[in-house]
Amino acid sequence: MDQKDNSFYKLISFSNSSLLAANDVKVCLNGKNSECDLKGLYFTTLNSQFNTHVVVEHNVPYTRSNQYFKGILSDNSRAVFSGKIYVERDAQKSYAEQKDLNLVMSKGAEIDTKPGLEIYADDVECYHGATAGHVDESTLYYMMTRGIDKKSATQMLVNGFATEIINEITDEKLRSFAQKQSDNILPSLSFDL
Structure with missing residues (x-):
C-alpha cells in the first residue's frame, strides 16, 4: 500500500487455521499526515502454521501507524509474527506503535514473535511490544467459584480476548461472520496446560 498526503488506510485481518497460511502486509507512508491502522486476529489449531509479516515504512514527516495483532494458539500449532517499523531520517514527528499479543492454550503450541524498530529520525514516538501467555489462573478460579465450569470459563x-479485534470490523456482515x-x-481448542 502506497499512501499519499492525508490518506488513511485501515486493515483488519482474520485467520482461522488452515494447514499453512501467511499474511504479508507492507505499507509505505509516503505522504504527510498519512496514517495506517493494521489489526489482525489469528487462530491456530492442530498442526497448522500461520505467519504474519508486517512492514510499515514512515518515509516522510508527520505520519502515524498502529499495528495490533492477537493470536490464539492450540494443539501443536505454530505462529510467527514478524513486524517492522521503519522510520526514514527525514520522517520527523512520526508516531508508530506495534503490539503482538498471544494466548498459548496448550503445551505443544508455539509462538515466535519478532517486533522490530529501525529508526533513523530523532524526533519521533515509536513503541513496540509482544506477549505470549496463558489464560489467567486467578480469573479462571474466580469464574469457577461462581459456578462456571473450567472449559466454559x-x-x-x-x-x-478475540472480541476486541472482531469488534473493530465496521461492516456488520463481516463482523458477524468473523464472530x-x-x-x-x-469449542475445538484444546486447553491442556
Missing part, C-alpha cells in the same frame, strides 16, 4: 476468557467463525473455533 476458559472459552469465555478467550472469546473476550461466528470465532464461536465455531472455540
Whole structure:
C-alpha cells in the first residue's frame, strides 16, 4: 500500500487455521499526515502454521501507524509474527506503535514473535511490544467459584480476548461472520496446560 498526503488506510485481518497460511502486509507512508491502522486476529489449531509479516515504512514527516495483532494458539500449532517499523531520517514527528499479543492454550503450541524498530529520525514516538501467555489462573478460579465450569470459563476468557479485534470490523456482515467463525473455533481448542 502506497499512501499519499492525508490518506488513511485501515486493515483488519482474520485467520482461522488452515494447514499453512501467511499474511504479508507492507505499507509505505509516503505522504504527510498519512496514517495506517493494521489489526489482525489469528487462530491456530492442530498442526497448522500461520505467519504474519508486517512492514510499515514512515518515509516522510508527520505520519502515524498502529499495528495490533492477537493470536490464539492450540494443539501443536505454530505462529510467527514478524513486524517492522521503519522510520526514514527525514520522517520527523512520526508516531508508530506495534503490539503482538498471544494466548498459548496448550503445551505443544508455539509462538515466535519478532517486533522490530529501525529508526533513523530523532524526533519521533515509536513503541513496540509482544506477549505470549496463558489464560489467567486467578480469573479462571474466580469464574469457577461462581459456578462456571473450567472449559466454559476458559472459552469465555478467550472469546473476550478475540472480541476486541472482531469488534473493530465496521461492516456488520463481516463482523458477524468473523464472530461466528470465532464461536465455531472455540469449542475445538484444546486447553491442556
